[in-house]
Amino acid sequence: MPSTNHFDYVIIGNGLAGLQLALQLSSDSFFDNKQVLLIDKSDKNSNDKTWCFWEKHTGKWDHIVYRTWDKAMFHTSKTALKLSLSPYKYKMIRSIDFYKDAKSILSKKANFHFVLGDVIDINENDLVTIQTKDNFYTANHVFDSRINNTFFNKKDNYIRINQHFKGWTIETDSDVFDPDRFTMMDYRIKDGNQTAFTYILPFSTKKALVEFTYFTPQIVDDSTYDVYLKKYILDILKIEDYTITQLETGNIPMTNFPFQTHSTKHITKIGTAGGWVKGSTGYSFKHTEKKVLKIIENLKLNKLPSKGLYNKRYAFYDKVFLRVLQDENDKGEWIFEKFYTKNSVETMFEFLDEESSFYNDLKIMNALFSFSFIKAFFKTLLF
Structure with a gap:
């Protein structure tokens, strides 16, 4: 436990945005004298999601990249397109590897502190007071990854599309997959007239993540994903015998909701809560990296952290x-x-x-x- 209840910066949420921000703060000597607290209700010890992004050449995350591809497939109902991604590579990071790496680095920094807790209230005056179920803390500035409740009220005219999905990591006894080429989108199996497709990340000739994804205003029952995953695996991949070794589900907001307007003088919304997920695609990893760098620049220039984050x-x-x-x-x-x-x-x-x-x-x-x-x-x- 930290020996004080006051910090220069408090980061609420140890997800992609919170940990990327903490890592960038920790790597810059400008912040060596700043006390930073990270609060999360989870210890982040499970592989709860997968992040993918494209990037030219080498990158700062290569040491934890699980798999890369430089070729892709795109299928419509009638056509098949082979894509060479050069000069880019499509990179995949497992969340558990990201969490472990970040915690390992930050735990070696004496000015960074972790608290396991659920934030129940924040009050902003000259300082920000953060109340958890078990304690309270104060901070000069808070970076908050919790989505504002007004987003869920839906009593406005903003567009809300759900990118919702379920994926199975499957293993087979025979060689089925091309491990050098992933499938960006395959529309040969669809759910009626909705925008729905299959996404495949092959890890070897016998192992792949097969994911059925919707871009729709409404969501579906969990069993619906199973129906289309089974159908795709049988009808398209021609696989009858396989073992499901891991499940992955998610719902990423694709929206024009103005998350950024909820940042204030002493509280900056980050991650999904800050509008860092690209509305038209749901991709967030590299967008987060860029926005974190902008926040660091703003802090060093004594500017509002959220200044210039949005295009x-x-x-x-x-x-x-x-x-x-x-x-x-x-x-x-x-x-x-x-x-x-x-x-x-x-x-x-x-x-x-x-x-x-x-x-x-x-x-x-x-x-x-x-x-x-x-x-x-x-x-x-x-x-």
């Missing part, structure tokens, strides 16, 4: 895309087919990383040009 241009693009999925959810397969077949990998990834030129943005828009997007564009512009 209005890409937020508008995401909103148009989400509006199409909300109004015409059956268009998902068509959208992604145009996106992947009419653009280079580099153009797509730069756009999704929010690093593209306006010229390349126009190329992306041209590929998706349709009446559905025209309607969504003007609805987004006017409302």
Whole structure:
């Protein structure tokens, strides 16, 4: 237990955002004299999720990357597209490896402290008071990864698409998978006219994560995922005998809800609660890395930590895309087919990383040009 109840920074939530922020603080000598407290109700000792991202060449997380791919497949109902990702690699990190690595590094820092607890209340004055079930703490600044309750009320006009999924890691007795090529999206098995697809990460010729994913406003019963996973494995992969060794489920918000407006002078919302998940894709790992670096820069310049974290241009693009999925959810397969077949990998990834030129943005828009997007564009512009 820490010997004091007051800290320079308190980080609530030891997930992706909280631990990336703590690691960056710990690696910068500017913060060596700052006392940092991390609070989480979980000890983070289980492999509860998987993060994937694309990256050129080597990266700062390579020492914990579980698997990489430089080739991919994309299937629609009628076509199959082989993608070379060069100069990128698609990288996968297991959450348990990330948690262990982060805790190992931070535990060696005398100014970093961990508390197992559930935050039940925060009050902001000149200092921020954090109340847990067992104790209270004060801080000069709090980084809070808890989603504001107003997001769940749904009494507004913001778009909310659920990226919800269930994945099975399966093992077979025979060689089935190509371990050098993952499947980004496969639309050959669908649930009616909804946007739903299968995602495959092969770890070897006999082992892979097979995940059935929806991009829909509503969610489904747990048994529904099982139906389509079984159907895909039997009808598409032609596998009759296999063992399920691990399960993974999740629900990632794809939304234009203004999470960032809930940050204040002394409280900065981070992670999903700060709008760090890209609205149109659900990817968050590299976006988190960039936003953490911006926060560190702001802190060192004595600026508001949340200053400059958000790009209005890409937020508008995401909103148009989400509006199409909300109004015409059956268009998902068509959208992604145009996106992947009419653009280079580099153009797509730069756009999704929010690093593209306006010229390349126009190329992306041209590929998706349709009446559905025209309607969504003007609805987004006017409302």
